[in-house]
Amino acid sequence: MGGLAKGMPHATSRAAVLDVIRAAGTISRVRLIQATGFTGATISTVVRRLIDDGLVTEIGRSESTGGKPRTLLALNQSARYAVGVHLDHSGITYVLTDLGGAVIARMSRAGAGTDDPPVVVARMAGEVDTLIQGVGIGKDLVLGLGLVSPGPLTPASGMRLTPPAMRHWEDFPLDKALAEATGLPVTLDNDATAAALGEHWAGVVRDTPSFAAVYMGSGIGAGLMIDGVIYRGTSGNAGEIGHMCLDVDGPDCWCGGRGCTEALAGPAAVVTQARADTRISRAAGLTLGPGGQRPSVNADFAAIARAARRGDHGARELLEGSARRLALATRALANVMDLDVLVLTGPGMAVAGSVYLPVLQEELDRAFFARAAHPVVVRLSDSAATAPAVGAATMVLQTELVPLRQGHLPLPGALGEPEREAAAAVPAPGHRG
Numbered sequence: 001m002g003g004l005a006k007g008m009p010h011a012t013s014r015a016a017v018l019d020v021i022r023a024a025g026t027i028s029r030v031r032l033i034q035a036t037g038f039t040g041a042t043i044s045t046v047v048r049r050l051i052d053d054g055l056v057t058e059i060g061r062s063e064s065t066g067g068k069p070r071t072l073l074a075l076n077q078s079a080r081y082a083v084g085v086h087l088d089h090s091g092i093t094y095v096l097t098d099l100g101g102a103v104i105a106r107m108s109r110a111g112a113g114t115d116d117p118p119v120v121v122a123r124m125a126g127e128v129d130t131l132i133q134g135v136g137i138g139k140d141l142v143l144g145l146g147l148v149s150p151g152p153l154t155p156a157s158g159m160r161l162t163p164p165a166m167r168h169w170e171d172f173p174l175d176k177a178l179a180e181a182t183g184l185p186v187t188l189d190n191d192a193t194a195a196a197l198g199e200h201w202a203g204v205v206r207d208t209p210s211f212a213a214v215y216m217g218s219g220i221g222a223g224l225m226i227d228g229v230i231y232r233g234t235s236g237n238a239g240e241i242g243h244m245c246l247d248v249d250g251p252d253c254w255c256g257g258r259g260c261t262e263a264l265a266g267p268a269a270v271v272t273q274a275r276a277d278t279r280i281s282r283a284a285g286l287t288l289g290p291g292g293q294r295p296s297v298n299a300d301f302a303a304i305a306r307a308a309r310r311g312d313h314g315a316r317e318l319l320e321g322s323a324r325r326l327a328l329a330t331r332a333l334a335n336v337m338d339l340d341v342l343v344l345t346g347p348g349m350a351v352a353g354s355v356y357l358p359v360l361q362e363e364l365d366r367a368f369f370a371r372a373a374h375p376v377v378v379r380l381s382d383s384a385a386t387a388p389a390v391g392a393a394t395m396v397l398q399t400e401l402v403p404l405r406q407g408h409l410p411l412p413g414a415l416g417e418p419e420r421e422a423a424a425a426v427p428a429p430g431h432r433g
Contacts, residue, residue, distance in 0.1 A: 084393030090296030125181035146392030194391030196223025216348030265325035327363035350385035
């Protein structure tokens with residue numbers, strides 16, 4: 001589990017207590033008081049209601065240290081579930097998680113391709129039902145569905161400016177259409193942002209509340225976690241290092257810029273270079289499909305990564321060239337945010353992270369501005385391939401169970417007692433009122 005949540009701007013005392021229990025794994029009421037700053041009366045009231053709602057359970061007593069053993073609390077993991085969906089041109093990944101964010105079912109299906117959005121949404125709704133039914137749980141226990149896709153996104157209309165392969169999705173009300181088709185509340189976000197939230201919720205990054213998840217899927221992006229809270233920016237599109245200019249005279253990028261990280265170092269750029277080299281193309285097995293169609297960029301990129309692992313020098317050089325360019329964008333991000341941890345995640349890093357990690361680490365060791373004060377540690381995610389979908393489910397859990405306040409607000413311990421008691425009296429998660 002992740003680190004304790006004291007100081008997080010939770011919307012209610014209920015959310016704060018539940019988040020601390022989730023993060024701790026097991027915890028006593030006395031430790032809850034210390035972790036949140038709430039009074040014993042507030043903790044007693046909130047915990048009693050969480051137990052009544054089935055979200056928290058008493059699991060025994062701690063070992064005695066001289067006094068009376070304390071009753072331990074933990075999440076009731078099977079009390080609620082969440083669905084996470086990562087929609088991409090080349091593939092759609094689905095996961096079902098329990099209350100603690102652990103994946104209990106997953107599946108991958110064909111991507112959006114060139115099909116019309118309503119057709120894809122209808123297919124996705126059927127696949128979500130299959131996922132839930134396969135586990136044998138009631139749909140009423142599912143809090144909602146988190147949906148993530150390549151950015152940029154707008155809160156009002158979903159996909160506004162899309163990568164070329166998904167241009168026909170522009171202005172399609174994706175979240176509303178999927179909510180109607182599935183009968184579940186839908187939360188929409190950027191795939192890189194979701195990946196960062198998933199890493200935090202699962203406790204992968206335990207030793208710092210601030211880090212960046214450097215994401216590589218069809219494109220390149222980053223999710224930013226600042227003091228335990230996802231930083232989304234004004235429109236939810238923070239962290240777009242894929243569209244940071246590395247060369248003012250570089251190639252045009254689909255975003256409208258030139259010389260962007262993604263245009264120079266993204267999977268599509270690597271695949272284009274590989275296909276232009278007959279020897280590398282042959283070594284990686286980059287063939288055409290039926291009717292002369294090419295496989296997806298992600299499939300070709302994975303083939304190049306496999307060739308590099310087999311020892312093909314040319315394939316490895318292409319990946320290392322991409323990594324050196326990505327390292328420049330990553331160093332700029334680390335300099336601006338003064339980060340000490342970077343997590344490499346996403347489908348691209350799942351297949352090629354072993355090549356990218358040492359190159360990024362070397363660049364940060366060599367030229368990170370604050371290196372005399374502290375290093376930047378680069379890690380490879382344990383669940384890079386499914387990180388966006390897991391993060392999407394995590395968005396639902398956070399939104400429904402531990403919602404955060406907007407803006408800069410006092411720490412939980414700074415709330416007055418009347419505010420605490422009033423905040424504790426909130427409806428149970430999932431209550432539609």
